[in-house]
Amino acid sequence: MSSAAGLLLLALMSAAGLYFDGGSGQHLAYIGPGAGFAFLGSFLTLLWAFAVSAATMLTWPVRMAWKAAKRRRSLKKARVKKLIFVGLDGYDPRTAERLMAEGRLPNLSRLAKEGSYRRLRTTFPSLSPVAWSTFATGVSPARHNIFDFLNRNLKSYLPELSSSRVNKPRRVFKIGRYHIPLSKPSVDLRRKSIPFWKILGQHEVDCTILRIPITFPPEKFNGRLLSAMCTPDLRGTQGSFSFFSTRNESVTYETGSRYPLQRSGNVVKGVLEGPDHPLVPDAGKLGVPFTIYLNGARNSATLEIGGEKYPLRVGEYTPWVPVTFKAGVAVKARGICRFLLNQTEPDVNLYVTPINIDPENPALPISHPSYYSAYLAKLLGAFATVGMAEDTWALNEGAIDEEAFLRQAWMIHEEREKMFFNALDRLREGVAACVFDASDRIQHMFYRYLEGRADGPLADTIEKMYQRMDELVGRVFRYVDEETVLFVLSDHGFGSFRRGINLNTWLLDHGYLALKDGAETAGPYFKGVDWSRTKAYTLGLAGLYLNIAGREAEGIVQPGAEAEAVKAELIEKLSGLKDPATGETAIQRVYATNRLYRGPYLEDAPDLIVGYNDGYRTSWAAAQGIVEREVFTDNPKPWSGDHSVDPVLVPGVLFSNRKIAAEDPGIEDLAPTALELFGLPTPGHMEGKSLFQAAAPA
Amino acid sequence: MAGYSSPQEFVEHVLEKELSKIEESESDEEILNKLKGLGYID
Amino acid sequence: MLASLVLFLISVATGIGLLWVFRRTSDQAAIRATKKRLQARLLELRLYADDPRVVLAAQKALLVENLRYFALMLRPALYATVPVVILLIALDGFYGRRPLAPGETAVLTAVLDGQAAPDEPVSLEAPTGIAVETPAVHALARREVSWRIRAEEPVAGQLRLTSEGETVLMPVVAGEGLHCCLYGRRVRSRLAWLLAPGAAPLDARWVKEIKLDYPAAEVSYFGLRTHWLVWFLVFSMAAAFLLKGRFRVTV
Numbered sequence: 008m009s010s011a012a013g014l015l016l017l018a019l020m021s022a023a024g025l026y027f028d029g030g031s032g033q034h035l036a037y038i039g040p041g042a043g044f045a046f047l048g049s050f051l052t053l054l055w056a057f058a059v060s061a062a063t064m065l066t067w068p069v070r071m072a073w074k075a076a077k078r079r080r081s082l083k084k085a086r087v088k089k090l091i092f093v094g095l096d097g098y099d100p101r102t103a104e105r106l107m108a109e110g111r112l113p114n115l116s117r118l119a120k121e122g123s124y125r126r127l128r129t130t131f132p133s134l135s136p137v138a139w140s141t142f143a144t145g146v147s148p149a150r151h152n153i154f155d156f157l158n159r160n161l162k163s164y165l166p167e168l169s170s171s172r173v174n175k176p177r178r179v180f181k182i183g184r185y186h187i188p189l190s191k192p193s194v195d196l197r198r199k200s201i202p203f204w205k206i207l208g209q210h211e212v213d214c215t216i217l218r219i220p221i222t223f224p225p226e227k228f229n230g231r232l233l234s235a236m237c238t239p240d241l242r243g244t245q246g247s248f249s250f251f252s253t254r255n256e257s258v259t260y261e262t263g264s265r266y267p268l269q270r271s272g273n274v275v276k277g278v279l280e281g282p283d284h285p286l287v288p289d290a291g292k293l294g295v296p297f298t299i300y301l302n303g304a305r306n307s308a309t310l311e312i313g314g315e316k317y318p319l320r321v322g323e324y325t326p327w328v329p330v331t332f333k334a335g336v337a338v339k340a341r342g343i344c345r346f347l348l349n350q351t352e353p354d355v356n357l358y359v360t361p362i363n364i365d366p367e368n369p370a371l372p373i374s375h376p377s378y379y380s381a382y383l384a385k386l387l388g389a390f391a392t393v394g395m396a397e398d399t400w401a402l403n404e405g406a407i408d409e410e411a412f413l414r415q416a417w418m419i420h421e422e423r424e425k426m427f428f429n430a431l432d433r434l435r436e437g438v439a440a441c442v443f444d445a446s447d448r449i450q451h452m453f454y455r456y457l458e459g460r461a462d463g464p465l466a467d468t469i470e471k472m473y474q475r476m477d478e479l480v481g482r483v484f485r486y487v488d489e490e491t492v493l494f495v496l497s498d499h500g501f502g503s504f505r506r507g508i509n510l511n512t513w514l515l516d517h518g519y520l521a522l523k524d525g526a527e528t529a530g531p532y533f534k535g536v537d538w539s540r541t542k543a544y545t546l547g548l549a550g551l552y553l554n555i556a557g558r559e560a561e562g563i564v565q566p567g568a569e570a571e572a573v574k575a576e577l578i579e580k581l582s583g584l585k586d587p588a589t590g591e592t593a594i595q596r597v598y599a600t601n602r603l604y605r606g607p608y609l610e611d612a613p614d615l616i617v618g619y620n621d622g623y624r625t626s627w628a629a630a631q632g633i634v635e636r637e638v639f640t641d642n643p644k645p646w647s648g649d650h651s652v653d654p655v656l657v658p659g660v661l662f663s664n665r666k667i668a669a670e671d672p673g674i675e676d677l678a679p680t681a682l683e684l685f686g687l688p689t690p691g692h693m694e695g696k697s698l699f700q701a702a703a704p705a
Numbered sequence: 706m707a708g709y710s711s712p713q714e715f716v717e718h719v720l721e722k723e724l725s726k727i728e729e730s731e732s733d734e735e736i737l738n739k740l741k742g743l744g745y746i747d
Numbered sequence: 748m749l750a751s752l753v754l755f756l757i758s759v760a761t762g763i764g765l766l767w768v769f770r771r772t773s774d775q776a777a778i779r780a781t782k783k784r785l786q787a788r789l790l791e792l793r794l795y796a797d798d799p800r801v802v803l804a805a806q807k808a809l810l811v812e813n814l815r816y817f818a819l820m821l822r823p824a825l826y827a828t829v830p831v832v833i834l835l836i837a838l839d840g841f842y843g844r845r846p847l848a849p850g851e852t853a854v855l856t857a858v859l860d861g862q863a864a865p866d867e868p869v870s871l872e873a874p875t876g877i878a879v880e881t882p883a884v885h886a887l888a889r890r891e892v893s894w895r896i897r898a899e900e901p902v903a904g905q906l907r908l909t910s911e912g913e914t915v916l917m918p919v920v921a922g923e924g925l926h927c928c929l930y931g932r933r934v935r936s937r938l939a940w941l942l943a944p945g946a947a948p949l950d951a952r953w954v955k956e957i958k959l960d961y962p963a964a965e966v967s968y969f970g971l972r973t974h975w976l977v978w979f980l981v982f983s984m985a986a987a988f989l990l991k992g993r994f995r996v997t998v
Contacts, residue, residue, distance in 0.1 A: 067797075144710075149708065150710075199710075199714060199718070200709075200710045200714070201710040201711070201714075213798075231794060242738075243738060243739055244738055244739060245739070314995050315995070376793075376794070378790050379790075379794060381790065382787050382790040382791060382794055384783075385783035385786050386783075386787035386788075433795055605707075605708065606707075607708045607718060608718075692708055692709060
């Protein structure tokens with residue numbers, strides 16, 4: 008053996024955990040596979056790292072020259088090096104202004120004083136998916152195609168998620184009861200137009216986009232992105248919790264599911280239900296069994312799931328627990344969830360969060376590049392991936408209490424903060440943007456405290472949340488220098504939701520909607536509606552739709568003059584509609600969408616957008632296409648704040664460290680502003696304009 | 706072309722509209738399952 | 748064939764045993780976390796390839812995490828070393844060397860004690876079937892006396908070395924195939940015996956060590972012949988790798 012080969016062998020054997028003994032040199036001692044892997048793994052890791060780094064360093068001048076050449080063409084007019092967006096979903100200007108006046112938001116006050124503060128016009132309707140899509144694209148809903156959380160299917164009148172669609176594999180090989188997919192399920196993003204970060208990426212501006220709504224599935228672009236709102240959970244829902252109990256009770260939840268626990272002494276067993284069996288259509292759902300070992304009266308227990316044990320304490324969430332649903336030898340779906348032991352006596356109650364897609368091994372794409380979510384999870388720890396991760400429904404339905412909800416919301420918020428600061432730490436030139444949702448979810452669930460309808464130890468929760476967000480902004484200041492522009496913004500504000508309005512019932516009462524067989528009510532999603540005699544209906548949160556002939560499957564209203572006439576009638580009758588129980592104006596104004604915006608997707612928009620007054624919103628039932636007996640109903644749920652009202656009532660906030668010229672900025676102006684800051688012109692299709700350009704004289 | 710961000714988007718939109726005419730609808734159960742958990746909707 | 752099968756089974760059992768030791772003695776949570784951070788830093792090199800500052804920082808972090816990983820491996824490796832070394836010595840006695848084939852020669856060497864005269868006569872008697880081909884050859888500087896012996900027929904006996912009236916025995920084996928406990932070395936020092944134990948320690952005053960250089964053995968699998976330790980390494984690591992998930996061990 009040559010000396011070189013000998014050295015190589017020695018290196019490899021050393022790497023594999025072998026060493027020569029200290030005696031005669033005859034024996035080779037071998038520590039074992041563990042050390043072998045350790046040495047080999049580390050050796051290869053370092054070798055790989057060295058190779059990648061060497062390649063990076065060697066090719067860096069060439070790549071930089073290439074990028075510089077590309078950038079020089081377009082970015083010579085760039086005015087900044089860094090652009091930072093802090094999105095605070097639902098951060099309301101009225102509350103913020105009050106707290107600033109009281110000196111309780113020092114960092115935002117500083118921004119307002121040294122830079123700018125404006126109320127930010129939101130979109131019609133004032134909903135997060137709509138508004139953040141406009142933020143991203145700089146266009147109105149008629150150009151990005153997101154009008155609500157829901158669309159209606161024109162053939163079936165059934166609702167569909169407006170933002171994305173998960174399609175089953177197109178080709179399936181059937182053997183007996185097994186259906187083996189020959190292709191991956193595809194996911195379509197229904198948001199149209201082009202986000203500003205994609206344009207910046209084309210010009211070599213580095214962007215990290217975190218949790219901006221309506222980014223699932225993630226679009227490919229020259230940058231990094233983590234998806235947000237409307238990312239499903241592992242069950243394919245928008246987030247459905249599980250509640251386990253030893254109490255044999257027939258409780259059904261709207262969103263979560265209740266499951267039994269079998270108790271035998273101090274041992275409690277249950278099965279966590281996962282996604283449908285992917286290979287056998289009728290096999291039901293996959294499950295992972297778990298066991299809880301109770302530890303007497305100490306309010307604690309041990310959870311065993313997937314062969315791992317986790318301590319449980321009453322009232323405390325576990326860390327993210329990985330769960331693997333196996334459908335065969337190599338078919339697995341990996342998720343993560345948290346467990347919360349609610350009580351151990353007399354009954355054992357256990358709440359489990361929705362099973363989030365595991366960011367380390369995502370079952371569906373949730374980031375770009377695909378391994379970005381794995382990078383974040385491995386470096387910073389597992390994190391919630393489902394679109395609306397804060398489990399508002401678990402609180403609505405009593406599966407958890409307010410304190411548990413708050414803890415969950417803040418845990419998720421901390422995960423987002425870690426990701427955001429990870430991105431800021433690495434940002435030298437380019438854009439970092441992150442949307443924080445806790446501000447929205449907490450206001451939804453605690454608004455009744457803010458307006459004095461409820462009292463208790465958590466009465467100041469919303470104000471504390473505003474202050475905590477202010478502290479977050481303070482920490483972002485560390486990353487802001489003279490060549491950095493910082494925007495802190497919200498997509499909309501907030502109002503009260505005390506009373507629900509069922510416009511389907513109102514339409515029935517006023518002859519615009521008809522039911523079959525003389526029925527007085529109709530079930531979810533228009534079960535029992537006679538479409539051959541229906542002119543208008545409502546579904547989702549903001550819109551009224553006409554039943555247009557040639558558009559809807561059973562449309563009867565002729566497009567053109569008749570449709571315009573029906574719209575005019577509805578606008579006239581609904582604008583200023585009073586609540587007979589309170590005497591308050593329930594609907595401020597109704598807007599015809601073809602007067603609000605123009606674009607190629609206008610035909611998919613609701614025909615009318617209803618501007619509810621503060622305190623009112625479409626009722627829970629109307630959003631589902633139900634026709635009830637009463638038009639007006641009380642909203643008894645903890646979900647007591649909302650923003651699905653007249654957008655004029657709920658503008659967002661806009662803070663910047665720079666003086667902005669626009670006096671009446673809109674959320675559509677942020678994308679053109681981002682482009683302009685990096686020296687790029689506003690594309691012709693964008694409707695917003697840079698905030699740093701003075702408004703043209705009227 | 707007005708309002709589209711690119712000619713490609715225009716072409717995709719035309720194709721999508723045509724495809725939607727022959728697209729099969731999902732079952733009611735599948736649709737409702739997908740919407741579960743959307744906070745704003747009951 | 749049987750010897751190869753036994754080595755395979757022992758290797759697999761060792762892999763499993765060491766997984767158990769790892770599970771019981773290592774900080775699995777810390778190892779998992781460290782490995783994840785290592786993987787994250789590798790991904791970071793790809794994600795931020797255009798930023799040399801981030802790449803350098805990731806490299807530094809990789810080094811630190813590697814050191815941490817080694818440190819976490821130290822404890823289970825220490826626990827594993829003692830039983831594995833004992834096992835390896837036992838296995839080496841069987842698989843490390845083979846008996847002299849009939850007609851084959853080997854050198855027998857006695858290392859004399861420092862107090863003894865370097866040219867003190869040492870006599871050698873061989874059992875039937877072993878021929879002593881040369882007279883004793885003294886290497887005075889190294890204080891060694893050597894003979895060349897030759898196997899004439901299969902035998903398992905004792906070589907008798909005598910000096911200063913004391914006789915010590917050195918086992919000798921000739922024949923085909925492998926042989927159990929084929930130790931080519933006897934030593935007097937207890938410390939040396941601990942480092943390389945073989946047959947029982949010597950108790951004569953005049954000699955420190957006796958060595959018989961049996962030919963090295965090789966073990967064959969899949970038509971490939973090589974040192975048994977290489978196969979042991981391959982099989983034990985493969986078993987550990989394949990079964991670590993089942994044993995829920997992260998290494």
